[in-house]
Amino acid sequence: MMLLLEAKRFAKNAHKGQLRKLSGQDYFSHLDNVALILKHANFSDEVIAAGYLHDVIEDTKVSEEQLFAMFGEEVTRLVLTNTENKILNWESRKGETIEKAKYASLESKAIIAADKLDNSSDLLRAFKHHGDVIWRYFNRGYDKQAWYYHNLVQSLFFGLHKNEIPNFFYDLKNNIGLLFEGYPKNDND
Numbered sequence: 611m612m613l614l615l616e617a618k619r620f621a622k623n624a625h626k627g628q629l630r631k632l633s634g635q636d637y638f639s640h641l642d643n644v645a646l647i648l649k650h651a652n653f654s655d656e657v658i659a660a661g662y663l664h665d666v667i668e669d670t671k672v673s674e675e676q677l678f679a680m681f682g683e684e685v686t687r688l689v690l691t692n693t694e695n696k697i698l699n700w701e702s703r704k705g706e707t708i709e710k711a712k713y714a715s716l717e718s719k720a721i722i723a724a725d726k727l728d729n730s731s732d733l734l735r736a737f738k739h740h741g742d743v744i745w746r747y748f749n750r751g752y753d754k755q756a757w758y759y760h761n762l763v764q765s766l767f768f769g770l771h772k773n774e775i776p777n778f779f780y781d782l783k784n785n786i787g788l789l790f791e792g793y794p795k796n797d798n799d
């Protein structure tokens with residue numbers, strides 16, 4: 611329990627002042643949602659802690675070494691599985707994430723899926739309210755987002771037996787179907 615309280619506190623401080631792209635909510639709400647999804651799916655405290663911390667290396671000044679010193683090898687390994695290399699361009703980064711997810715452990719896949727479930731839920735709420743205008747908030751629009759999410763979902767399911775797949779993976783798959791129904795989108799629409 612101390613691990614989770616410390617991870618929550620650390621993530622909240624590290625992401626202080628950051629806001630979600632579409633909703634404008636405090637960014638910590640996303641981290642809290644990811645951790646809650648993992649908790650409800652009965653993952654270990656280490657996985658839930660990594661859920662709180664999954665963006666800390668990618669989106670803050672926290673280093674891998676700092677994370678390791680505070681939270682140990684297992685949590686750091688899980689966070690690194692979900693950390694993108696920001697030096698790469700968007701297509702290369704996302705391609706690397708898709709490939710990494712394909713062969714990741716169930717625990718790592720779960721963190722990625724929980725992250726994308728919360729992101730896609732946020733996207734769906736915004737889409738229902740604002741329509742296609744939401745794609746303007748992204749450097750890569752509808753088609754590239756659809757490509758990424760469809761391929762990522764395939765990678766998350768890859769190699770898992772049906773009886774070990776957490777229910778929220780199917781929620782993510784459903785969200786992606788709703789968001790990107792009819793992908794690729796006809797530019798004349």
